[in-house]
Amino acid sequence: MPVEKTIVVLGAGINGAAVARELALSGVGVIIVDGGDIAAGTTAWSTRLIHGGLRYLEYGEIGLVRESLVERNRLVKLAAHLVRPLPFYLPVEGRWGGMWAAAARLAGWEVLARAWRGRRGRGSWTVGMGLALYDLLAAGAGWPRHRLVRAGHTGMPQIDTTVFPRAALYSDAQMLFPERFTVELLVDARGIAAAAGTRFEVCTHRRVEVGRDGMITIGGLSDRSSLEVRPDAVVNATGAWVDRTLDALCADTAGDVGRRLIGGTKGSHLVVRHASLRAALADHGIYAEAADGRPVFVLPFGPELVLVGTTDIPFSGDPAEARADEAEIAYLLAAVARLFPTAAVARDHVQQHYCGVRPLPNDAGNPQSPAGVTRRHLLVRHDEAPWLLWSIVGGKLTTCRSLAETTAATVLGALGMPVRGTSRERPLPGNCAGAARDADVLECRRLAEEAGLPRGRATAVAEHAVGLFGTRASALWPREGGPVSAPHGGLIRGVGLPTAAVAFCLREEWAATLDDLIERRLMLSFHERLSREALTDVAESMSSAGALPRDRVAEAVDGCVARLKERYGRIVPDSISWSDDDDGTIQGSQR
Numbered sequence: 001m002p003v004e005k006t007i008v009v010l011g012a013g014i015n016g017a018a019v020a021r022e023l024a025l026s027g028v029g030v031i032i033v034d035g036g037d038i039a040a041g042t043t044a045w046s047t048r049l050i051h052g053g054l055r056y057l058e059y060g061e062i063g064l065v066r067e068s069l070v071e072r073n074r075l076v077k078l079a080a081h082l083v084r085p086l087p088f089y090l091p092v093e094g095r096w097g098g099m100w101a102a103a104a105r106l107a108g109w110e111v112l113a114r115a116w117r118g119r120r121g122r123g124s125w126t127v128g129m130g131l132a133l134y135d136l137l138a139a140g141a142g143w144p145r146h147r148l149v150r151a152g153h154t155g156m157p158q159i160d161t162t163v164f165p166r167a168a169l170y171s172d173a174q175m176l177f178p179e180r181f182t183v184e185l186l187v188d189a190r191g192i193a194a195a196a197g198t199r200f201e202v203c204t205h206r207r208v209e210v211g212r213d214g215m216i217t218i219g220g221l222s223d224r225s226s227l228e229v230r231p232d233a234v235v236n237a238t239g240a241w242v243d244r245t246l247d248a249l250c251a252d253t254a255g256d257v258g259r260r261l262i263g264g265t266k267g268s269h270l271v272v273r274h275a276s277l278r279a280a281l282a283d284h285g286i287y288a289e290a291a292d293g294r295p296v297f298v299l300p301f302g303p304e305l306v307l308v309g310t311t312d313i314p315f316s317g318d319p320a321e322a323r324a325d326e327a328e329i330a331y332l333l334a335a336v337a338r339l340f341p342t343a344a345v346a347r348d349h350v351q352q353h354y355c356g357v358r359p360l361p362n363d364a365g366n367p368q369s370p371a372g373v374t375r376r377h378l379l380v381r382h383d384e385a386p387w388l389l390w391s392i393v394g395g396k397l398t399t400c401r402s403l404a405e406t407t408a409a410t411v412l413g414a415l416g417m418p419v420r421g422t423s424r425e426r427p428l429p430g431n432c433a434g435a436a437r438d439a440d441v442l443e444c445r446r447l448a449e450e451a452g453l454p455r456g457r458a459t460a461v462a463e464h465a466v467g468l469f470g471t472r473a474s475a476l477w478p479r480e481g482g483p484v485s486a487p488h489g490g491l492i493r494g495v496g497l498p499t500a501a502v503a504f505c506l507r508e509e510w511a512a513t514l515d516d517l518i519e520r521r522l523m524l525s526f527h528e529r530l531s532r533e534a535l536t537d538v539a540e541s542m543s544s545a546g547a548l549p550r551d552r553v554a555e556a557v558d559g560c561v562a563r564l565k566e567r568y569g570r571i572v573p574d575s576i577s578w579s580d581d582d583d584g585t586i587q588g589s590q591r
């Protein structure tokens with residue numbers, strides 16, 4: 001009987017989780033460790049697009065765009081509950097603008113490109129050529145081809161037509177909650193390992209220490225337990241923290257550890273609550289240029305909110321400390337005002353903001369142009385560690401699966417093992433679309449009605465639950481008949497999810513803290529009607545499930561309110577106007 005190999009993956013962001021799953025598919029043992037929670041890093045601070053990356057064409061990144069488009073097309077099929085196609089308008093001012101700049105950029109002359117950008121940005125010819133190539137690279141997948149349209153085109157967002165007389169209409173995709181996608185990658189990996197009888201462990205909120213003999217100790221931060229393992233290989237998938245992790249892993253060795261792999265840039269986003277801006281978008285995304293030529297996305301974010309991003313500013317501090325500053329907020333609001341001057345979107349309409357650091361390859365030769373640094377990922381092998389060790393540098397949400405495939409093949413090859421399976425055609429556990437999704441909604445509605453909700457409200461709750469958990473949503477309701485007599489119909493007040501979802505996430509999805517539940521499982525941190533009451537319902541449900549002492553509920557809620565203010569600039573009210581007839585189901589329900 002061959003001895004099972006064990007691979008430690010450090011970092012449970014989208015890339016680490018995808019690598020762990022890919023390795024599990026080939027029958028190796030996997031332990032994935034995160035210093036915080038699953039998807040608590042850059043994965044949660046992104047623009048949430050699954051896209052080819054139109055603008056990378058100007059930088060000659062044809063291979064990356066092709067790979068991204070292939071992956072985009074896969075993910076809308078394999079994770080249909082979380083990734084949905086989104087039509088985009090790209091407004092243009094003139095016809096010819098940007099030709100010379102694009103040519104200079106393609107030739108690698110970024111300084112000239114910026115000098116030649118011109119006052120009016122890219123014109124319809126430049127955009128049309130780029131989109132024709134984009135269509136060609138996505139060919140065969142049945143997505144609509146782009147079209148150039150005049151202002152006033154039916155269904156078009158109400159962009160300022162005096163400035164933007166034309167626009168290009170094209171398609172990409174949006175993943176509202178990469179946090180949930182990442183959790184599901186790990187849920188799937190756990191199932192794969194269980195079926196194969198191989199080891200699979202997810203250790204969150206843990207710190208890793210390396211002994212001189214190469215023994216790795218995964219220490220508990222919240223409890224005192226620890227796990228010791230001598231891995232066959234380690235994959236450093238800690239994103240923007242890659243260099244810090246390497247320093248810690250290889251502290252006792254010399255070599256090229258001093259070489260910086262990451263040259264991060266920070267990007268900020270606004271979540272705007274403004275009914276007429278949301279209505280003006282008409283369920284389309286906008287991809288525009290800000291006044292300085294930087295790309296800006298204005299995106300529907302659920303039925304009531306709008307997501308605006310992003311900035312691109314060199315950042316060398318601790319990625320966990322990156323915050324959107326007032327200058328960035330003003331810059332993004334100005335970009336919105338340029339597109340929708342009559343909407344009068346102001347600082348008060350910003351419900352919250354967030355900021356993340358792109359784990360870009362260190363491109364010291366190109367310090368002037370963060371936008372021009374490649375978005376391709378690299379796999380870097382290190383010789384200084386007691387085990388085989390690789391670091392993942394860069395990457396996008398969109399290419400997490402293909403990145404995982406090449407990483408797993410490299411690691412397995414070095415261990416002399418075959419690739420036994422791939423995720424190319426493998427749906428996520430919650431995947432559902434069309435009639436299957438309708439059936440899931442009906443089943444959840446039945447459970448919600450059994451729990452005492454009237455039909456209309458039960459339907460809305462079911463839609464919300466399926467939007468977040470896909471086909472797994474029916475497991476959120478307690479089996480033993482439902483909380484007919486539970487307070488507030490067994491729902492988290494104001495947000496329309498069953499309180500029993502808390503126990504599900506604790507039991508099935510490695511949630512450990514109130515923040516994990518609010519920010520990365522139930523996605524309430526973005527919910528319009530989040531209140532202290534809702535936080536209390538979640539904390540009390542944690543307590544009922546034995547995950548929080550009853551006398552610590554108030555303290556946990558206070559801590560969560562403080563964190564939401566500090567991290568997102570979000571002010572959580574004590575309560576919101578809410579009634580038992582209120583469905584509270586806004587975020588997360590997407591068809």
Ligand SMILES: Cc1cc2nc3c(=O)[nH]c(=O)nc-3n(C[C@H](O)[C@H](O)[C@H](O)COP(=O)(O)OP(=O)(O)OC[C@H]3O[C@@H](n4cnc5c(N)ncnc54)[C@H](O)[C@@H]3O)c2cc1C
Nearest residue numbers: 011013014015035041042043046047049239267396397398
């Ligand atoms: C502003 C912005 C917008 C973006 N928009 C998009 C987009 O629209 N589409 C797209 O495809 N891509 C986008 N990206 C890129 C994408 O978000 C990232 O490339 C991707 O999320 C990186 O994932 P990751 O798993 O490598 O890193 P992370 O998600 O950062 O995960 C790394 C994990 O490592 C953990 N960690 C750190 N140190 C240690 C340690 N020592 N031990 C254990 N764990 C540790 C962290 O807690 C974290 O959970 C965007 C990025 C940014 C910043």
